[in-house]
Amino acid sequence: MRITRWLPNEVLTEIIHNAPRADQATLCRVSKLFHALALPNLNRRVVIRPGKLSLQALEAFPLSMIRNPARADSVRSLTFLENGSLNHDSLHAQALLIECLKLMRQLEHFCIRDFRPLGIGSCLADLEFPNLWSCTLECHAESWEINIARFLTRHPTITHFRLYIWIGIHGRHDPLPQGTLLPRLQYYHGPLHLLCGLSKHSLVAELGAQTGPNLASLSINYIRVAQISDAVIFLSKHMWQLQKLQLRCWDARITAGIASDINACLPRFKRLTYLTFSTTGESDDAVDNWDNERRAFEMWTNTSSSLRGCGIGQAAWRKVDQKWEDCSKKVVYSEAGFASFDSLLTIDDD
DSSP, X not given: OOGGGSOHHHHHHHHHHHSOHHXXXXXXXXXXXXXXXXXXXXXXXXXXXXXXXXXXXXXHHHHXXXXXXXXXXXXXXXXXXXXXXXXXXXXXXXXXHHHHHTTXXXXXXXXXXXOTTTTOGGGGGGOOOTTOOEEEEEESOGGGHHHHHHHHHTOTTOOEEXXXXXXXXXXXXXXXXXXXXXXXXXXXXXXXXXXXXXXXXXXHHHHHHHHGGGOXXXXXXXXXXXXXXXXXXXXXXXXXXXXXXXXXXXXXXXXXXXXXXXXXXXXXXXXXXXXXXXXXXXXXXXXXXXXXXXXXXXXXXXXXXXXXXXXETTEEEEEETTEEEXXXXXXXXXXXXXXXXXXXXXXXXX
């Protein structure tokens, strides 16, 4: 018997079966106790990389879950990566994976990168995870958007949602139905126009109405310089509860005019602690803009007493013991929870 291929409770069952009869009762009690304590922690975090697995190995995992639903019920985080190896020859494995997903009722984090070959897009609307709070989906076809909408409708518990659209990302997509509400959303990464089909001037207001007052972190990426003033005005009116705001301008670095427009709205943000502004594609060897960056920093921090971190272009500052200090922009982005400079909300030109 290869012990490494058995779960601990199954190992105990095997030991009990081969133990002297006099010891079996005690071992049974130990087994039940161990099962109750250990099983909920087994396979809590599962990462599957089909590209590195044989077809047999890929089928073994969901098959073991289907045969013992208690295992599936113990999974809390499930991630699929590198799905390129799944093709028409692996239809049975795909069917097993889908059936396995339906058993994972206690799932809290669900991530599928490139689920086109998995066949999960068509059944996405049928999946239901009552405790799901974090979800990452990667799509390759616009026709799946309605399934995503139904999936979100069934999961109002989601607080962190990442959506990647790889085909036609700069084209026009149908918005998710307006009945698609995310009442607990705190973090969203993906195209803004998928959440609502209103005009540019109403997008932010509609997002605020859909997500409610809990959205604490927001990043607007690829925004044009002409849109900055309108965007920040709407944010300050409809999403004043924001604590962290990241702005990435498509076609301009910080100027006195941009800094003044943003500064005029800062008093409405009652809880803002982190504010960053950068230019898309900005690199460390970009032309120095230190004077404008410094003036913008001084203006914003004088207006907003709640700020604890500020990043502008290549410069950054953070408040330590009530005093502002120069620091690396990576420090500010890390403290603010902006793990990368990628967009969380994308405003594209129509």
